[in-house]
Amino acid sequence: MARLPVYLQLLSEQFEAGITNISSEELATLGGVNAAKVRKDLSYLGSYGTRGVGYDVEFLVFQIKRELGLTHEWHVVIVGAGNLGQALSGYGGFGERGFPVGGIVDVAEDKIGSVIGGVRVRHIDELAQIVQSRDIAIGVIATPGPAAQDAADALVAAGVTSVLNFAPAIVNTPHGISVRKVDLAVELQILSYHEQRRANARQATKLQAVPGPRGRGASA
Amino acid sequence: MARLPVYLQLLSEQFEAGITNISSEELATLGGVNAAKVRKDLSYLGSYGTRGVGYDVEFLVFQIKRELGLTHEWHVVIVGAGNLGQALSGYGGFGERGFPVGGIVDVAEDKIGSVIGGVRVRHIDELAQIVQSRDIAIGVIATPGPAAQDAADALVAAGVTSVLNFAPAIVNTPHGISVRKVDLAVELQILSYHEQRRANARQATKLQAVPGPRGRGASA
DNA sequence: AGGCGCTTGTGCACACTTTCACAAAGCCGT
DNA sequence: ACGGCTTTGTGAAAGTGTGCACAAGCGCCT
Numbered sequence: 001m002a003r004l005p006v007y008l009q010l011l012s013e014q015f016e017a018g019i020t021n022i023s024s025e026e027l028a029t030l031g032g033v034n035a036a037k038v039r040k041d042l043s044y045l046g047s048y049g050t051r052g053v054g055y056d057v058e059f060l061v062f063q064i065k066r067e068l069g070l071t072h073e074w075h076v077v078i079v080g081a082g083n084l085g086q087a088l089s090g091y092g093g094f095g096e097r098g099f100p101v102g103g104i105v106d107v108a109e110d111k112i113g114s115v116i117g118g119v120r121v122r123h124i125d126e127l128a129q130i131v132q133s134r135d136i137a138i139g140v141i142a143t144p145g146p147a148a149q150d151a152a153d154a155l156v157a158a159g160v161t162s163v164l165n166f167a168p169a170i171v172n173t174p175h176g177i178s179v180r181k182v183d184l185a186v187e188l189q190i191l192s193y194h195e196q197r198r199a200n201a202r203q204a205t206k207l208q209a210v211p212g213p214r215g216r217g218a219s220a
Numbered sequence: 221m222a223r224l225p226v227y228l229q230l231l232s233e234q235f236e237a238g239i240t241n242i243s244s245e246e247l248a249t250l251g252g253v254n255a256a257k258v259r260k261d262l263s264y265l266g267s268y269g270t271r272g273v274g275y276d277v278e279f280l281v282f283q284i285k286r287e288l289g290l291t292h293e294w295h296v297v298i299v300g301a302g303n304l305g306q307a308l309s310g311y312g313g314f315g316e317r318g319f320p321v322g323g324i325v326d327v328a329e330d331k332i333g334s335v336i337g338g339v340r341v342r343h344i345d346e347l348a349q350i351v352q353s354r355d356i357a358i359g360v361i362a363t364p365g366p367a368a369q370d371a372a373d374a375l376v377a378a379g380v381t382s383v384l385n386f387a388p389a390i391v392n393t394p395h396g397i398s399v400r401k402v403d404l405a406v407e408l409q410i411l412s413y414h415e416q417r418r419a420n421a422r423q424a425t426k427l428q429a430v431p432g433p434r435g436r437g438a439s440a
Numbered sequence: 441a442g443g444c445g446c447t448t449g450t451g452c453a454c455a456c457t458t459t460c461a462c463a464a465a466g467c468c469g470t
Numbered sequence: 471a472c473g474g475c476t477t478t479g480t481g482a483a484a485g486t487g488t489g490c491a492c493a494a495g496c497g498c499c500t
Contacts, residue, residue: 005409009388023447032390036489043449051448052496068409069416076408087307097405137415138408161418162411168229170252178414180407185317187400188358189225189288191382194398195357196289198381243477256459263479271478272466
């Protein structure tokens with residue numbers, strides 16, 4: 001389930017704060033979701049709650065981590081050392097959360113050798129060697145859109161089985177490879193859509209408030 | 221619909237490549253989805269297709285842009301000039317896609333005045349002034365998790381009505397404010413989950429292949 | 441030891457999404 | 471001008487996810 005990481009996040013915070021026990025109701029409020037959904041999601045892990053009491057926070061954190069495979073670190077390799085690649089690598093968030101950057105590669109000769117976030121940029125031809133030497137399973141695509149498919153092909157050829165794609169393009173991969181796409185522009189466009197609707201609504205009410213012929217308020 | 225930006229992306233690429241007309245089937249293949257879904261989604265915009273022919277790419281791009289409110293630029297303001305804020309601001313992707321960075325603010329005095337991606341970092345107290353002077357509707361939270369709620373409150377107080385939250389925390393906002401959350405760690409954890417399942421599957425088949433007592437292959 | 445109050449785990453109904461299937465409609469060749 | 475081919479737009483079916491409601495179970499208090 002895609003919500004387990006969110007619960008993990010919330011539970012970890014609560015654990016830090018000294019909370020040892022939590023009910024589905026409290027967890028639901030924290031996550032802004034329905035309590036029944038929380039219980040259904042958690043019951044997927046097994047029956048780890050105690051009726052009348054709730055869930056043991058620490059135990060639940062451990063169980064979710066186990067389910068998500070977070071009991072050890074996963075090194076990732078970044079393809080593309082442009083703006084986005086540099087940003088992702090320089091941003092320390094990956095390593096903090098158990099996904100240290102195990103390598104960065106690019107095709108451009110002038111980028112190779114430079115050090116970003118403590119990792120040296122190497123040529124994409126060395127990708128397979130990097131992946132195998134560190135037993136890397138996850139690759140991150142941080143190339144421009146048109147190069148994304150090539151990057152994906154190179155990652156798959158190198159032996160990576162999961163891909164996180166930040167490039168604004170859909171990539172095709174063989175069966176058995178997990179791909180997730182994060183497009184910052186898409187997120188902004190969705191917000192823009194909401195803003196647009198808000199603006200239209202304001203316009204409509206404004207027109208309606210003005211005295212005049214009827215039936216024209218909603219005209220575009 | 222959350223899929224319109226994806227269609228827009230695909231259609232723009234096709235338009236660049238000189239394609240003037242496209243069928244729902246082709247568009248579906250490009251996007252890796254079902255053709256009927258594409259038609260339903262597009263019919264939401266109106267009946268802009270021609271039976272027996274398909275859709276006019278340029279016209280469709282225009283219509284989607286209009287629906288998404290992308291007929292003009294939307295300035296955004298970034299709260300938090302740490303690693304993540306710097307990465308987002310330095311990464312030129314926002315501006316390229318019609319969302320130029322209109323300001324960056326932070327609470328830390330030592331960050332104020334530095335220039336990132338061509339924009340000077342200012343104090344968070346100036347947020348309202350920045351938002352109003354540039355008529356900014358969208359705010360980006362790039363703070364550490366614990367500061368995210370404060371950032372959201374400040375953005376809402378300043379008059380922002382849409383929030384893109386990159387911080388690993390759920391923020392509460394008044395009714396009528398649109399919030400979207402992007403957590404890079406969550407994406408990686410979902411991939412980790414798939415890797416974990418793959419590893420478990422490999423383990424199970426290995427155990428099953430070894431001669432021995434039955435019924436122990438899947439034991440954890 | 442027994443009852444009471446609280447919380448989990450889950451069957452069921454409902455709502456929403458996705459997919460199928462096909463009639464309506466447009467283009468093209470004859 | 472007409473018939474056949476292609477593709478849209480959409481009703482209906484199948485599938486998925488969500489939320490309610492409640493029985494089962496646990497701890498605590500008397």
